[in-house]
Amino acid sequence: MQNFINLTPFPALQFESLDQQDHGFTSVVARLSYDLDIHSGTLRLCKEQGELVEQDEYFGETGRSSTRFESDLAPYKPRLDVVINATAWAPQDNAVKSFTAGIRIGEATRLIRIFGAREWRKMIASWQLGEAKPIASLDLRYEYAVGGFYQPAGAEPIASPANTVGMGWYPRAILKQTKVQRLPAPQIEWVTHPVENIDRAIAPAGFGFYGRGWQGRIEHAGSYDQAWQRDRHPLLPQDFSFDYWNGAHPWLQFPLPEPLKRLPVSLRYLVAASEVADQQIHLSVPVESLFIFLTTEQGAGVAQDMRLDTLVIDLPTRKIHCSYRTVVSELMSPVMTELRFIAEEERQQQQMLAARLNGDPHSSGFVPLPPSLLKQRQPGEADG
Secondary structure (H helix, E strand, O other): OOOOOOOOOOEEEEEEHHEOOOEEEEEEEEEEEEOOOOOOOOOOEEOOOOOOOOOEOOOOOOOOOOEEEEEEOOOOOEEEEEEEEEEEEOOOHHOEEEEEEEEOOOOOEEEEEEOOOOEEEEOOOEEEEEEEEEEEEEEEOHHHHEEEEOOOOOOEEEEOOOOOOOOOOOOOOHHOOOOOOOOEOEEEEEOOOEEEEEEEEOOOOOOOOOOOOOOOHHHHHHHHHHHHHHHHOOOOOOOOOHHHHEEHHHHEOOOOOOOOEEEEEEEOOOOOOOOOOEEEEEEEEEEEEEEEEEEOOOOOOOEEEOOEEEEEEHHHEEHHHHHHHEEEEEOEEEEEEEEEEEEEHHHHHHHHHHHHHHOOOOOOOOOOHHHHHOOOOOOOOOOO
16 A cells, blocks of 8 residues: 555545456545534634544444444545434424424425324224324434334344334334234425325435435445355445445435535524524535645656545534545556645635746746646636
């Protein structure tokens, strides 16, 4: 493995991987953390940046509860994951039978409906949803969305293919055994895709990390069949897709934002009225100038932008975590990789310094710039 030098204040790691065609590449990942002011929407880089998340962290029992933070050690993500850990609050914090909360990411809006405790009620020929009890707030976790896991006596476990930690989904095998007339029902659903059938396994509603083995994600992991066991183990199946590494809900995955841009985010009813009167939070997440500068065996220097591919808004801690990633093919034969960062207020100065030193054949100085900054017009440069 080539040498890795982290010249930034952010936790970072370099590691090697293989793709589904057995081609080698190196991944570099870094995690930036901000303090969030929920009143102004202002973001400030945390003084203490913490560490990379190297193992999945759960809200409760490992593997039996929803994921709070997924490991940063994904080799590559083709899209941006947006994850929001939060509690939904009813308007003015007043208990109601149901209310809508939502988020806006760029131009995309996602709305969920929150219900108080409610039940499936057995009728003559079907199960119907009963009226919900009033509720003022509910943690947004997949435990309250449609799904479930059952362990019948003397039989194999039965789990929802779409959400093993959820509630309110009852397969026919379980319904045949039950003798009760009422069963707990889901409390979170998509506004556009309401829960309507007690035994239909559908994608759960939520803004958190999506289970690695759930329908909608597991399909991208490829085929681990006898042919793979015989011909490929322990390598990746050839039908593996890197889409698998995107860990947000499939409806909260977006195109990777361009470097140096900003990503507008709005949150509604994810904060109590006692803290923010109108219960709205508006912020703008910067896509920072974070990049690698690598040196090859041939002595060439190459700069490459890191891409923001994971945005986690953790409202309980008032923190925002942004993971950046890039990959380098082994064919480039890198021997040294430096991780560099240029703060927004320093970009113009660095551009001017690079223009002065890098183009001077008599200068011994050199200022690496990422492609995103090189594409910008230098200060004072004439049109032409």
